[in-house]
Amino acid sequence: MSNRLLNTKQVTKQEKRVLDALYDIPITESPLSEISQELGITPDQLLEIMTNLEERHVIRRFAPVFSHRALGYTSNAILLFKTNNGNLETISKVLAKKREITHIFQRNNIYNWNLYAMVHAKSHKELITIILTIKNEIQVPILIGYTESEIKKTSLRILEVTD
C-alpha cells in the first residue's frame, strides 16, 4: 500500500499501519498483544501511538460497529428542519437528548432546510411516535425523508479512498 493514498502530513507511515490494524481488530482474549506482535511493536508502544492519535482527534473513538438492521432498527429516516439563529441551539438540544437520534449536523444550503438528524426505530409505528414527540417539543415543521431502500452501506476505510 503506498502513501499517496493518505495525506502524509497528518499521519506518519507507522501511524497509518496502526490505523489500519485497529480498523477491524481480531476477536480474541488478548487482541492488544496480537495486534502489536503483528506490527512488531510492544503493546505499550501501540497504546501510546493510539492515545496520541486520539488526542489529535484522528481517531474519534474505539467501539464495535453493529448492523442497525440486524439489531432490529429497520425503520429509519432523515429529518430536516429550517432553523435560524434564534432556534438552532434549542432544536438541536431537544434532538440530541433523544437516544434514537444518532446524527445531528448543521448543513447550510439554498433551500434553507439547514438542520439534519438521523432517527432509527424498530418499526414504522415507533418511528412516527418518536417524530411526533419531537414535533410536540419543538413546534416547527419537520420534513421527513423515509428510507425507501438501501443502495449501499459500508464504513469508510481510509486506505481505499483514492483519486
Added chain:
Amino acid sequence: MLSDLNRKIIRSLLSLKLKDEIFSEMSKELGISSSQIVEVLLSLKDKGILRRWGIYLNSKELGYESALIALKIEEEKLDLLNAWVSREPGITHCYSRRFAILGEEKEEIETPEISKFNIWFTLASKDLNSFQRKTKQMQNDLQLESNSMLILSSQRKFKLRFDLV
C-alpha cells in the same frame, strides 16, 4: 432476535477500552468466561450483527473532504447510479428517500423543493480537489443538471453517536 446474554455482552462491549485481557472485568460482571464471550462475539460477527470492532476515524482530521449529497434523478438512471455508487469507495451510505412533511395543521405548507431529491448519500475523498473532481465526474456520467445535485457540507456537528442496542 438476540438473547439477553448476547444483549448484555453487546452493551458492555460499547464501553471497552483496548487493553490486554480485554474481557476480564466483563467476564466477572456477567459470570461467564472470556472464551465464552469470544465465542458469542465471533458468532455475532458471523451473523453480520457485529460488523466490525475497531476505530472510527475522523476523516476531517486526516484532511479529507466529505459531505452529504442529494440527487434529483429519474427512475431510468437508477441502474447507472447503483453501479456508480457501488464502485466508489468514498461513498459509504446511499439511500433512496421519499419525503413527507409534518407541519402545522392550520397552515398550508407547499411541498418544499428539497423534498424532490430522491437519492441521498455521503461522499468522502482525500482532499477538496479530488472531492470536486468526483462530484463533477458523477454529474457527467449520470448526466445531471447542476441543480439536480445538492452538496450539503456540514457547518457544525451537534451529535454523532450510535449506541442503540
